[in-house]
Amino acid sequence: MSEFVIIYFALLVIASCGAAYYGQRPAFLTLFSLTLVSFVLGIVGGVSALQFVAIAAGLLAFAAGISYSFREFLVAITKGNLSKELKTAPLTAAFGMFVIFTYAIAGIFAPFIAPYGEAEVIAAAFAPADENMLLGADQLGRDMFSRLIYGARNTVGLALVATSAAFFMGATAGLLAATKGGWFDQFMGRFADVVMSIPSLIFALLMLSIFGPEIHVIIIAVAIIYAPRVFRLTRAVAGNVVVMDYIEAAKLRGEGTGYLIRREILPNATAPLVAEFGLEFCFVFLLVAGLSFLGLGIQPPTADWGSMVRENATLISFGVVTPLIPAAAIALLTVAVNFVVDWMLFRSSGLKE
């Protein structure tokens, strides 16, 4: 029996006893059942299985710790209502915010963080990791880590711009349709139906093959694909607001459409729209990554997570995880955004009451 195993079980038993002594029922149950499961795991899988459990638990504890400190940090630097709201945020939301914050820093300060340029060839193809290269080199000998950092800027930036464009178009149209009503509403609604009836990936591929895989074509194509969904949500939310008496009061005052939308309707529609923005961002992000994987997205040598997965895919057959790292980066961001959106939806839906 190795030292590791002894320490492992000792820690678990001490922690369980502590939890039981302080009356923390759920914590005690978790810890003690983990102890019992570990007996079986240790017998079946040996020391390595226990090490895996230990590492996983460590990572989880680390993530929880980071989330907790990050939330406390946010509470400390904000004031008033915002600070109060943040205090009630679940740890998952704090984790999501932390991840988004990290990505934002990586994207904004990419040239300062990345040790090499995104198109700079510095080693042999598929060179393994060494003290120069944290994650090794890709198929052309460029630094994988640097490209990952630049990828945050390119892929996330592109998705952000495309989502914003989709939101701008969809929300404007939705608000106008709800306020004006009548034939304009009907026309916009049917137009949105037409756009939605075209399969999104096929539409994107079509646009990109016709106009060529330029950045602005990608942005416009993606914005057109996602705008109708935003339109439908905005119109539904705004439709519930325009029937209120305060809108009637404003109309009878003689207010124009612009004032109605900006000052009366929009403040009441912000919460669901922000939540929808988070969700749509994930879809757009995946679509952009998917297009890149197919070779029609962001073009080489610009670093991009989707194409990085494709270019290094051959490495998987050799049992190297490098090509999965950009994929994991995509997954992590999607999960993080969803955590934050969940929290926002929870707040705006009034489920907490």
Added chain:
Amino acid sequence: MSASNKQVLLEIKDLKIEGFTGEEWIPIIKGVDLTLHRGEVMGLIGESGAGKSTIGAAAMGFARDGTRISDGTIEFDGMELTTATEEDRRALRGARIAYVAQSAAASFNPAHKIIDQHTEAPLHYRIQKRLEAQEDAMELYERLRLPNPQEIGFRYPHQVSGGQLQRAMTAMAMACRPDLIIFDEPTTALDVTTQIEVLAAIRDIVDQFDTAAIYITHDLAVVAQMADTIKVLLKGEEVEEAPTKEMLDSPKEDYTKSLWAVRSLRREQKSRPQGATPVVSVQNVDAAYTGGVKVLDDVSFDIYEGMTVAVVGESGSGKSTTARCITGLLPPKKGQILFRGEPLPPSYLKRTKDQLRQAQMIYQMADTALNPKVRISEIIGRPAQFYSGLHGGALKQRVDELLDLIELEPSKFYDRFPPELSGGQKQRIGIARALAAEPTFIICDEVTSALDQLVAEGILKLLNRLQSELNLAYMFITHDLATVRSIADEVVVMQHGRVVEQGPKDEMFTPPHHPYTDLLLSSVPEMDPEWLTSLLEERGVDNVGEAANV
């Protein structure tokens, strides 16, 4: 109906209930005692937030979500409900304790027939077989004087009227012949003429089966007809309790006296100024909604400067539609609206800024009339900014002036949002927004009907004061004739989209009346506990339903 010698059915002692605010538990009910004997009807009255419904629910051993019973005992027929298991308590509900909710329309499941919902409890408790239960339901429908008792149960809830639905719900509560029924404002949502039918039906059936009842309401006149004893509540505490007659004749506490006094607010009637043009003149207006159903038929009346015209009638009589025609939201099919002798364009879109400014509106539901995401300062300030072009310091000064005018302290309310305000305060903000436009004419659409009596009295006094200070003309839409007495100079009575009678207030309240006016006037509950009995005798007991449909 002396109940004191009967057996005690429900005994609540020192009941304390707390509600969770998201951060801490705060007390809602602060130690209330209640003793109810078999066959006794107790009226619980108080303003909203007084804890009436919470006590009603607690009588079933039930605490709503977010509340908990923190202290005290609730003993129902020898069984302690606070310590009983959830199963034991559930076995009581529907079988021995029943509940009648405020809105029957919202409480019936629209997807099932009324009789299927009625027989659910007897079948569940295996008291009756399906056919027996249905027979029994029809008998109850007959006793409650529902039309076509054999057939009405097989309709869906939306196929019967509100008053009938409320009676069907009472029948449903009776299905298992419970010992105790809790009525939670069963007639609040109904018109006065419909209210009579429901009140009479409830009183009869409670008498016949010797059922005990807790009757929750904020309407004193209603409770006077129904209850043997009255308990007055204020902010979760009992103010006083006494037999109905005693309570009405000689209330002891100041709070109770003030509740009683609200109904006596009166105003001197003003007469029309000689030779003046009316501010607003509605002339032969016909109106219809899309689909062609005619809702207004040849409506004409005049409103003079500084005077209040009350428009009364049941729901569906076209009161609010008339207001929509005047504001221009619904252009009339025929006829016209004159403003100081000048015809107004039918649609509000065609009216000038000044024409829009002159006529303002105050809404029934202050909750939906004020944008919850806009600060008070902007809600009130916007009309001033929009019409008079005020901004900066002048605008702030104007908002402060207006807040002073509606008796709210400017520094406290300037930066707040509507959801942080109470119902009465919100309604005052609604008034201030109308005043900010410096209008000459204001439409008040049921402005007090969603408010408690004391708060409503405050609003009415404020409106009266503003009228004399600013020489405003009001069109006051209401279904409550007590309100008419306290604010109107002239009255317009509407039925089925027509004006059936109009004239000065004092004339309207003295006979002879149009038959419909007569029905409306006689249906308003009075504080006399014998009122309902004598009214029913007058109309002939057996046709309460028909009496209301004259």
